[in-house]
Amino acid sequence: MTFKNVLTATLMSLICLSTASTAADYSMPSEQWAFMEGYKYEYPNCNVSWAVKTSTFITNGYACDSITPQRMQRDALVSIDYVKKHSNVSNFKTYYSIIEYAKKTYSIYDANQDARIIWATGCTNFKNGLNEGNFVKWLNLDDHIKKYSRIKRIPVIKLYMDGWDTARLLNGVVNCNELAPYRAEDYVSGIDIRNTN
Structure with a gap:
């Protein structure tokens, strides 16, 4: 066996040993x-x-x-x-x-139903904050972004804040559940708000 063959065999053995320990x-x-x-x-x-x-x-x-x-x-x-x-x-x-x-299995219909809930929640949360005099406690937008992760972030924010702002502009004198289907439908019409990532 030549020196070159011995060297090659030794190097191959070392490579195999290092691979085995790494694995x-x-x-x-x-x-x-x-x-x-x-x-x-x-x-x-x-x-x-x-x-x-x-x-x-x-x-x-x-x-x-x-x-x-x-x-x-x-x-x-x-x-x-x-x-x-x-x-x-x-x-x-x-x-x-x-x-x-x-x-x-999360359909466009499911997302649109959730859009109504998000809008109504924003509206109702403003009214609760107005009633308690503590808006910071009730403006929990991050919780809704996490809760509705199957909907894109921006639509969750827009729907929630539209509900909040509508109640604010009307000084809390609004039936949130009655208005939610109309406002949410206006927002989602013609678009898919589902998060496909």
Whole structure:
């Protein structure tokens, strides 16, 4: 065997050893493997998923080298805790399937019905703030943006604030539930307010 062959064989052995230790680092505790099926996580410029056959993370992106195995494990464990608290599924694949199905089944009609509720809530919240003399307590726009995440952010703001402003302009003398269908319908006519992201 020549020196060149020995050197090549040694280098190949080292590469294989470093790959094996890296693969083990980029894994999860074995008791989590079954739940990890379908796992995906997006970092800036790096997408991480789970390889079922090798029980390791798969990375794709130019910034993946800056993400440590410990951070991937920690983020995966936080994701597992979140999914388990908010569902009774056995893995990420099932969880994401349910989320996708829910997104697809949220129709324009459903969004338009929610638009009425958002408008009426803005109107009623102004009246409650007027009644209590505490508008800050009742102007909870951020809560509605989160609650109606299946609707684009701007329509939620516009509908809520239109209800609020209408009640303000009328000094609270308005039947919010009666007016909501008309005002919401005027806003949503001809557009799709659903959040498709």
